[in-house]
Structures are given as structure tokens and as C-alpha cells.
Amino acid sequence: MLKNPRLSRLAVIALAAGMGTAMAQDVGVTATEILLGEVQPMSGPASLIGKAGAAGSKLAIAEINAKGGINGRKLRAIYEDDGYVPARSVTAVKKLIDSEKVFALTGTTGSSHMVAMLPTIEEAKIPTIVHMAPNPAVVSPRRPTVFMIGPDYDLAGFVPVSYMVEKLGQKSGKFGILYQDDDFGKALLAGYQKAVKQHGVTSVAEIPFKRGAKDFSAEVLSLKEKGITAVYLGTLTTESAAVMAEFRRLGMKPVIGTLWAGQLPAAVKLAAPSGFEYLIPDYYASNYDPAGIKLMALAKQHLNADDYANFNRYTVSGYVGTQVLAEGIRRCGPKVTRVCVVEQLNKLKDYNTGGLTGPVSFDNPKAQAVLPIKLFQTDPKNATVRSLTDFIAY
Template identity: 30%
Template sequence: MTTRRTLLLTTAAAAALAVAAPALAQKVQGVTDKEIVIGKHTDLSGPAAIWGVAVTNGMRMRVEEVNAAGGIFGRKIRFIVEDNAYTQPKAVQATDKLLKRDRVFAMVGNLGTPMNMVSMPESDKLGVPNLFPFSAAALMYEPHHKLHFSFTTTYDQQMRAATKYFVENRGKKRVAILYQDDDYGIDVLNGAEWTLKAKSMELVSKTTYKRGATDFSSQVALMRQANADLVVLGTIIRETIGAAGEAKKIGWNIDMVGPSAMYTPQVAELAPQGVTEGMFGVGQTPILYPDTAGPEAKVWMDKYKAKFNRDADLQAMAGYAVMDLFVTAADKAGKNLSVDSLVKGIESIKNHGDIFGSAPMNFAANKRQGPDPQNSSVLYQIKNKRWIKVDKISY
């Protein structure tokens, strides 16, 4: 005989199952049978917009190709982009929108070290991967985290190799530095100091600037007074041109070298009176020009120009390559896409190249950085407003 207590328990159990059933059947955030929703925040209006706009264009091109071909296992990619204006407050706002309102499956290609540093803790809380950010800071993949993957050598690693090259091959003995006073700049500083310490040397001058600064007269004067014979730059595009211009203004003919953040066509092409001529930069992808690109890259560059009415630059190529990495990983993840299967898909990527000649990518369960950290950097120099390869460098 069914008692009232038994009936109540049975009813409660049924209710609990009814509540639990939708949760059990709940889809992965940002993934349906028809689409994969991914997002990013980047600089579309601030001092690094030269990076942000072109990178986004390149990423969109790859998304459009994939969608035109039917998507990934029938799922089209919906790519949502928010402007962080290269500021942390706007990065926080954009992150909150992407994670909680748009409910993205993954963040792909967020731009800026400081912006990623305020964004990653929030995406981590919700179990959303932060993939291939446009920051070469070690903090993008260290300490090891299941959801963090990087596609670059770090600023630290790049400047270890560059400083070593100039000391050993160019006989530099008095190294100075100008760097942005944030995580990005500190990474550049750490790389230069690592090499100098190994050679029982020290920086002869350390100078900093605030993001958005336009006057570098005092910093350049201090480095000149220290009788530096090499300046390491922890600058981005506008600041690189500004520092070089100040050196030329006071008649200081000094070798300068910086990491991938300043290694862009604009530093060579937009500098007034050729003030950056002879400057050195480090990258892991050659800057291609219409008359130097291989056949496949040339076809892509023509398509880019037809679509955006501007020449494809390194930033656009990097954006395309990063989105291709995500597409490759999602394809390897299989039809039942989840965060776990995506992570395994990335970890299975081996010797992944691109049409632009970038360093190959290799990931693993214990390896979150794609390129070989010691041997993927290349030194380039500006000659006649073009970046020309000097040598492969390592540390």
C-alpha cells in the first residue's frame, strides 16, 4: 500500500529528475548543431588599432572561407569582435559581454598583454578557453593551464636571442632599454637582462614610458648620456617611430632592436623622413610583399586587397593564420565538439605551418606554446622601407 510519505518521496524524486533533465541535456556553451560562437576583444580605435583592425580582417577571411565550405562538421562559425581600445576597463567590459551575454565557446586572438591579464581570469572561471592571444607574453601560457595556448615565441625569448646576437656578432658592450611600463615592457626587459647576466653584463640605462606617450626626448637623452651602443625597444608601433625620430632629431645614430610587437610594415613605411631606416626587429613570420610572396600567399594577398581595398600586412596574415589554427583544432576535435575535445584537438597539432612561412606549431599535453621557443626567432632590418631578413637567431 502506497503511503503518503512514499508518494511524496516519489513525487519529489520525479520533480528533481525533471529539473535535472534539461541540465543533463544542456548543450556546450557557444555550440549548437548549426554554429560555433567564438569571440575576441581587440584594439579597433586605440594606439594598437594598426594591429587590431588588420588582425581581425585576416581572421574574418578565414571564417568566411570555412563557412562558405559548409563549416566544421556542418557548424558555421559566428565570430563576435569587441573593441578594447587597448585599455583594461574596456577589455573587462568586452569580456563580460562575450562570456555572459554572447556565451562564446572560446576566446580566440584577444589583443594586448594587459588586456589579456584582466580577461583570462574571467574566462577561466567559466571554463572558456583563451586561445592564441595577440600577446607574446609568457603569462599567456605560463603557468601551465588547460585552457591557455599561445602561438608565439615570447617577448622575453625574442629579446634573449636578439641581445645575444648583438653582443656576440656585433660587438655591443653598452646596452640600454626603453620599455612600456607594463607586463609587455617588463617581458622585453627580462629578456635583455637574462642574456646580459649570462655574459656578466648589465644595462647601462633603463628608461620607461606610459602607454600612449608621444614624447621620448628625456628617455633618449638619458640613454645617449649613458653612451649606449645598442637600444632595446619594448615599444609598439607609434612609440617605436617616436623613439627613432627623437634619436635622429638629436643626431644620435644608434642601433635599435625590438620584438614582434613593433616588427610591422607600418614601422618601416609610415616613419617620416625614414627615421626607422636601419632599425632591427624580431619576428617568426617574414613580412611579405606582393613581389616577394610565394604563389599561394600572393593569391591570398590579392583576395585580401580586393575585399578590404588595402594591401595585406603581417598583422592580417597573422590573423588568418591564428583562425586557421582554431579551425584545425576544431576539426581535430571531431563532431562532438566540447572544451575537452577542443583541447585534445589542439594538443594533437604537430608541425602545423601556414602559407606565409611562419615557424611551425607543435602542441602537446605538456606544451602550450606552439613554436620552438629557442629557435623560432628571426632578426630583420629595415632597408629602403622594407623589412629584410638578417639571420635566424637563438639563445
């Protein structure tokens, strides 16, 4: 029986079209690779954070690729430097999405910078993991493709103050706070005020300072005049050290708490000469926790000397954020699309990070993993930190 040539050709075309549809992948995905993008402050005053975050991403990618990738595809990332300037953040994310054609974003720089990038991210409907600066504005209102790891900043103010009252004999103390005069600082202030109210203790000073301030002599003198016995520093690295040096100069010995950036090795070393054993809350493990030590050993295998030298809690952040995105990709199987990854991340519950954090879950209305917090205390003699608690949910 003779075959109909026309029907045969149509069948071949239909089969090819069907195979093409079955094998079709999303932007940033090829048969062998998935392309990720990161916007990080790799230069400027926050480069310590950005370089560490990028190192964590590189570590996760190297580990995944060494094990064969995800369903046969290797991961690759492009890193854009925003210099910690919001306008540059927007330019960088547009380049990654429009020119580089990345599949997803795993590095999203600072708090106000992330907010500036949100319209571009929403328009592109690109899967995005926020793991460095958990700003409530990122998930309120809910952005369908954006997932945030970490509690709101107010807990960074609440937890240390509560510990001072409950464990460090400050029930009758006089409390004060120095905080950066922006949304970041005001969130810390809100947590401080919540703790003060909840525990019924006295707040005698709530003093704002301008971002980038270096001289805190007037603020610290005001705290001394008000007789503070416990203080919360809504400061970062150099500011914290400057304030503590001023406390020492004036002969003050308050109990001190600060936020997660206070456990960066550079911050601990800067503050060590003042001799204060200050409190630090964090939802990521420290370099001195068993999980952190294990990750540093892995980093020594996979990172170059420069990236390894930048290891700190933001390396843990970058590593966890990239591994979480990778899990969403993995669950999609061979056909990887943005829609599928977003769907899978929305279902993520109790993802185990091996002790680097508490379990990560996005199966909630905000798609925010509100992680439990561990409290640390510095050891100024050795310029290290030690754990005071396990990860605790608040």
C-alpha cells in the same frame, strides 16, 4: 501476432532520446554553424593591431567556409571592441560568453587585457587561443582551456641584442635600453639583461618611460651622454619613430633593435625618415616573406578593401590562431564539444602553418607554442623589411 502499443511507444521514445544524445552539441554549435568570439582593440591607440587581427580571423573563416566549412558546418565570428581598455575587455568577453553564447574565443586583445579576462574564461571553461600578446601570466599557472601561440616577451629583447654582439660588431659596444614601465616593458628588459650577461657586454643605461610618452628628448640625451653604441627600444610604433628622430637630431648613429610591432608597415614608414636600419625579431612572417605575400594574395580574394588595407603581422596572427582552433574542431568530427576541442588541442604537435610560423605544438605542460624566431631588418629607403635569418629556435 499483435504488438504491444505501450512497448512500441517506449521503444520510440528511447530511440529518440538516444538519437538526441548522439546529435547533441555544445553551446555555440548548431547543425550548420559554429560561433566564435573575439575581443579586439578596434578603436583607440591600438586599433591598428585589433583591426589587423580581426582581418586575419575573417580571412581564415572565409577560406574555411569557401571549402565547405568543418565537417559540414560553417564558422561565424562576433567581434567586440574593447578600445584597448582592460575593464572594457572584461565586459566584452562576458557579453560574448553569456549573451552571444559563443563556442570558443580566438581574439584576446592585449597582454594586461587578457590577464583581466582570465577569471571569466576559466569560469566558463571556454576554449581560448591567445595569439596576439604572449604574456607568461596567461599560462603560468596552466589554464586548462587556454592555449598560447608565441614565445615570452623576453625573447624579443634577447634575440636582437645577441645578433648585435655576434654579427654587427658590438662585442665591445656600450648598450642601453629604453623600456615601457609596465609588465610588458619589464619582460623586454629581462631579455635584454639576459643577452648582456650571456655575452659579457657592457650595459650603461636602462631607462624606463611611461606608457603613452611622446617626448623622449631627455632619455635620448642621457643615452648620448653615456656614449651608447647599441640600443634596444622596448617601444611600439609611434614611440620608436620619435626616439629614432631624436637620435638623428642629435647626430647619433647607434645600432638599434626593437620588438615585433616594429615590423608593422605603419611603424616602418614612420621610422623611415630617420634612416635607421633597425632590427626586428618576430615569430610571424612579414608582408615581404614568400608566405606573407601568398597570404596577402589570398586576402585580396576574400577580404573587403578596408580589411585588406589593415593587413600586417597581426593579420598573420589572427589567421594562424583561427586556423589552429579550426584544426582542433576538425579533429573532433561531427560531434563538436568544448571538452573534445580542448582535448584535441592538447595533443596538437608540429601543426604546419605553411611558412607563416614555425610548427605549432601545444603538447607541453603550459600548452604554449614557443615558436622559433626570425630576425628582420628595415630598409628605410623603400620603407620595407627584409629577412636576416630563417625561423630559429632559442
